[in-house]
Amino acid sequence: MQKIVNEIDIALVGGGIMSATLATILHEIDPKLKIHLFEKLPSCGEESSAALNNAGTGHAGNCELNYTPEKNNNININKALSVCEMYELSLQLWAYVVKNDKNIPPESFITKSSHASFVWDKVNTKFLEKRFKLISKQPLFKGMTFTKEAQKIKSIFPLLIKGRINDDNIALTNYEFGTDVNFGQLTSILIKRLQKNAYFKIHTNEHISKIKKINNCYHFQTQLGQIHAKFIFLGAGGNSIKILQDLRLPQARGYGGFPISGKWLVCDNKNIIQQHKGKVYSQAETGSPPMSVPHLDIRNINGKQSLLFGPFAGFTFKFLKSGSFLDFPSSIKISNLKEILTVGIKNLNLLTYLIKQALQNHKNRMKHLRKFYPEAKSSDWKLISAGQRVQIIKPSDGLFGKLEFGTEIIYDHKKTLAALLGASPGASVSAASMLEIVEKCFLNQNQEYTKKLKKIFPSYGIKLNDNPEMLQKVRNSYRKILKLL
Numbered sequence: 001m002q003k004i005v006n007e008i009d010i011a012l013v014g015g016g017i018m019s020a021t022l023a024t025i026l027h028e029i030d031p032k033l034k035i036h037l038f039e040k041l042p043s044c045g046e047e048s049s050a051a052l053n054n055a056g057t058g059h060a061g062n063c064e065l066n067y068t069p070e071k072n073n074n075i076n077i078n079k080a081l082s083v084c085e086m087y088e089l090s091l092q093l094w095a096y097v098v099k100n101d102k103n104i105p106p107e108s109f110i111t112k113s114s115h116a117s118f119v120w121d122k123v124n125t126k127f128l129e130k131r132f133k134l135i136s137k138q139p140l141f142k143g144m145t146f147t148k149e150a151q152k153i154k155s156i157f158p159l160l161i162k163g164r165i166n167d168d169n170i171a172l173t174n175y176e177f178g179t180d181v182n183f184g185q186l187t188s189i190l191i192k193r194l195q196k197n198a199y200f201k202i203h204t205n206e207h208i209s210k211i212k213k214i215n216n217c218y219h220f221q222t223q224l225g226q227i228h229a230k231f232i233f234l235g236a237g238g239n240s241i242k243i244l245q246d247l248r249l250p251q252a253r254g255y256g257g258f259p260i261s262g263k264w265l266v267c268d269n270k271n272i273i274q275q276h277k278g279k280v281y282s283q284a285e286t287g288s289p290p291m292s293v294p295h296l297d298i299r300n301i302n303g304k305q306s307l308l309f310g311p312f313a314g315f316t317f318k319f320l321k322s323g324s325f326l327d328f329p330s331s332i333k334i335s336n337l338k339e340i341l342t343v344g345i346k347n348l349n350l351l352t353y354l355i356k357q358a359l360q361n362h363k364n365r366m367k368h369l370r371k372f373y374p375e376a377k378s379s380d381w382k383l384i385s386a387g388q389r390v391q392i393i394k395p396s397d398g399l400f401g402k403l404e405f406g407t408e409i410i411y412d413h414k415k416t417l418a419a420l421l422g423a424s425p426g427a428s429v430s431a432a433s434m435l436e437i438v439e440k441c442f443l444n445q446n447q448e449y450t451k452k453l454k455k456i457f458p459s460y461g462i463k464l465n466d467n468p469e470m471l472q473k474v475r476n477s478y479r480k481i482l483k484l485l
């Protein structure tokens with residue numbers, strides 16, 4: 001064991017979009033914080049944040065029908081509103097970064113991309129029209145359009161209509177100012193920018209484990225010696241749950257992870273690609289997990305366009321793409337056995353759905369795709385793997401453990417540790433999630449920090465949906481900087 005000890009303020013475990021965002025905000029409010037980032041792979045942004053490991057949708061509630069569930073004939077739009085408010089913060093942060101660094105071309109990580117929802121049966125057409133009437137009244141969604149006319153839909157998204165036998169009950173909402181984001185590229189940009197500050201250090205090929213809390217400091221061993229950190233962020237994606245378990249944090253008792261893998265159908269045929277501009281979502285199949293809502297999606301990855309369809313969910317034991325098949329079995333402990341077993345019993349439908357999805361062949365997957373794009377030819381599409389998601393299993397008041405499809409940040413009682421669990425809405429809300437950590441763990445009524453946050457986030461502390469004038473001002477500004485007009 002080496003004797004060198006490195007005393008630092010903040011250790012970030014994992015080099016994905018979350019750690020990169022937290023470090024960016026913290027260094028803006030206090031450039032002298034000694035922040036070290038530890039990544040187990042040779043480079044950052046290679047797991048869930050990598051471009052093809054996620055859908056690159058700047059989730060803002062425009063097109064994701066699972067954010068506006070209907071119960072007893074009432075559509076609840078609260079989640080769409082809150083995700084949209086959170087995404088506004090991400091856009092403000094990215095615009096701040098681009099404005100302050102003339103060497104970052106915004107189009108290298110973000111482009112304008114229409115966000116549409118398309119349905120093709122009576123029930124969902126009724127739902128979409130009702131949803132549109134509610135949501136388009138909100139300032140955040142101003143500009144959204146709705147149509148049931150096949151010709152109109154064809155003029156915007158021809159692939160959805162060509163060859164469709166029955167267009168009696170189709171409907172589409174469209175929001176022109178949606179975005180496509182390359183979160184892997186964004187992670188690299190943020191980290192490269194951070195590296196200009198001598199107080200920020202990055203250590204790759206460092207798999208962090210066996211973290212101990214001794215005398216108010218987190219200790220762990222690395223190739224450069226012992227690290228003693230006053231604050232630690234577990235941004236290790238699917239692996240964060242395992243690191244938390246090793247730490248035996250009381251706040252994480254009963255927690256577990258439920259891994260779900262993903263796959264895309266990809267088309268590189270230029271003639272087809274040029275006929276589709278934007279992201280078209282629809283309703284998830286009955287029984288499927290909410291984050292497996294299918295979509296037909298133009299992606300802009302490192303200057304190359306591809307058409308993606310999916311994600312198809314699947315069953316896996318791995319917590320990371322680069323993980324091990326022992327990840328899930330070894331995460332079952334006496335402390336979470338009840339939750340994991342009962343979640344399994346309560347979600348047998350989901351397990352069956354995932355196994356069925358994993359067993360699908362190309363023909364079945366094409367059948368799904370043809371519901372969106374009736375003339376899709378098998379030979380134009382190939383299957384590639386998407387990323388892994390680890391959903392949260394947690395204790396509940398009742399008899400059964402609870403399966404959560406959202407994100408949750410766990411803190412220790414002194415707010416010297418924060419761990420991000422779950423993966424939805426994910427990277428899009430990275431600014432809001434990391435801002436929550438900054439507020440809970442670093443602000444301490446520090447007026448200077450708050451002033452600096454207001455410079456990064458012009459709408460800091462303000463609900464934009466309640467302030468249409470400010471919303472317009474903020475949007476005009478970041479759309480110009482990020483070239484989204």
Ligand SMILES: Cc1cc2nc3c(=O)[nH]c(=O)nc-3n(C[C@H](O)[C@H](O)[C@H](O)COP(=O)(O)OP(=O)(O)OC[C@H]3O[C@@H](n4cnc5c(N)ncnc54)[C@H](O)[C@@H]3O)c2cc1C
Pocket residue numbers: 013014015016017018019038039040041044045046047048049050053054055056057058059183206207208209235236237238239240243262263311320386387388389420422423424425426427428429
């Ligand atoms: C199929 C799919 C589609 C998605 N679509 C979208 C979308 O359209 N829009 C959206 O906003 N979000 C989407 N997401 C979610 C999004 O990808 C994630 O929320 C986000 O990338 C998570 O970032 P992260 O930094 O927490 O994790 P990651 O990017 O996974 O980074 C974690 C890092 O920690 C490292 N690490 C792990 N263990 C250790 C260790 N012990 N020591 C050191 N390093 C470690 C890993 O190597 C990795 O680099 C999608 C996810 C999936 C799977």
